[in-house]
Amino acid sequence: MDQYIEFASNHYLLVLALATVTFLLIQDFIDNTLAPFKRISPLTAVTKMNSEEVIIIDVREPHEFIKGHIEGAINIPLGKFDEKINTLEKYKDKSILVVCQSGTRSTPACKSLIKAGFNKVFSLTGGMQSWEDNKLPIRLESKKAS
Numbered sequence: 001m002d003q004y005i006e007f008a009s010n011h012y013l014l015v016l017a018l019a020t021v022t023f024l025l026i027q028d029f030i031d032n033t034l035a036p037f038k039r040i041s042p043l044t045a046v047t048k049m050n051s052e053e054v055i056i057i058d059v060r061e062p063h064e065f066i067k068g069h070i071e072g073a074i075n076i077p078l079g080k081f082d083e084k085i086n087t088l089e090k091y092k093d094k095s096i097l098v099v100c101q102s103g104t105r106s107t108p109a110c111k112s113l114i115k116a117g118f119n120k121v122f123s124l125t126g127g128m129q130s131w132e133d134n135k136l137p138i139r140l141e142s143k144k145a146s
Helices: 002-010 012-034 042-051 061-069 078-091 106-115 127-133
Strands: 038-040 054-058 095-097 123-124
Touching: 002 012, 038 042, 042 095, 042 123, 054 061, 054 078, 061 123, 078 106, 095 106, 106 123, 123 127
Parallel strands: 038 123, 054 095, 095 123
Antiparallel strands: none
């Protein structure tokens, strides 16, 4: 036990880093477990798109959306999401895949969809970065934002 205390006092930055990483991993695990929506990988998303109709909602800003998006995606920027969520009412019974650039902006949008009564809500893990890293197709021309 004395060795642990001596190590901790000599390497307090390492101990602090270990505690921080452990806390963040536990927090992420709890968030993923308790989230009312599922996070799915790009390859799982493609499988889902091939087996059923999936509505893709891209919550990035229009200038990001124009640079490349998933075919058929509807662009509703996160800042306008709550005021435009009623335009998605017709898709309540369908699977909804929410996409952003890195996977962080999609979480609040998914929570808003769940709160609005959507049941089959999914978030793309890693967002468009992960989609492009997996060499999946993107559409480069702009689509009219909803």
